[in-house]
Amino acid sequence: MQSFHIMRPIAIFLRALTLSLILSSSVAAAEFVLTSWGDWKGDELFAKVKSDYVAMDLMDLSLSKTMTYDKGHGLVLYRKELKEDKTVFVPAVKVSVPASIIKPLVMLYMVEGSVRYRVLEMSPEKYPGSSIRFVNLSPRNLVVTFGEKNYGLKPASEVLVKPQIREKKAVQITASIITGESKLQKMYSSMILNRPKKRMVMFFHPTGPNELHCRSLVDFVRD
Structure with a gap:
């Protein structure tokens, strides 16, 4: 009876430890994708996969292949250097990913020779098919009209619209700036064809x- 009482707590502890290890391993790994604003003119960047370093394809508003990173160590991109006739990989960009984001899209861009980034959600759980995300990269307050609904966009802000359509649908999108007289001045207008599996990020920039221009990043949700 005494050995039973001793073994039972040990068994409970081992089960809890095993569960903790399983959960920690499943939470630690997360997917991410990259893109760039404009043609990438910075250093060639690499992602660390176990003990290897994989070169990332950075193209103007096109998604890279999906990679994984360790949440415990954070999302780090590396550049290649030559030190004492040896090739080494050193951290080039350390990306701060908000805890609320499941699968980050990291959009890289250059400002006066320095690498900057913006992180957006790409998980279908939060960014499902037929969704459209509006991102305001201008210094002006905007009002974006999607169909018959208006959405206010402050500078550097974004809004996600989830129409959840079941078939192709043409939708009118306009973007207006708010003038000093609190009036709307239309700066952009376009008709898009929305689809159940299609997703789009629309970047409004000056x-x-x-003057206001719009550039888009489009992809499709897989089954």
Whole structure:
């Protein structure tokens, strides 16, 4: 009877330890993808996969292949250097991923020779098919109209619209700036064809003092 009482707590402890290890291993690994704003002119970047370093394809508003990173160590991109006739990989970009994001899309861009980034959600759980994300990269307050609904966008902010359509549907999208008289001045207008599995990120950015342009990143949700 005494040995039974001793073994039971040990068995409970071992089960709890095994469960903890399983959970920690499943939580530690997460997927991510990269893209760049414009043609990438920075260093060639690499992702660490176990003990190897894999070169990342960075193309203008096109998604890279999906990679994994260790949440415990964070998302780090590396560059290649030559030190004492040996090739070494050193951290180039350390990406801070918000805890709420499941699968980060890291959009890289250059500002005066320095690498900057923006992190967006790409998990179908939060960014399902037929969704459209509007991102305001301009210094102006915007009002984006999707169909018959208006969405306010402050500078550097974003809004996600989830229409959840079941068939192809044409939708009118406009973007207007708020003038000093609190009036709307339409700067962009387009008709898009929305699809059940299609997703789109629309970036509104300035091309002049009173000019607004839109660039899009499109992908499709897999079954």
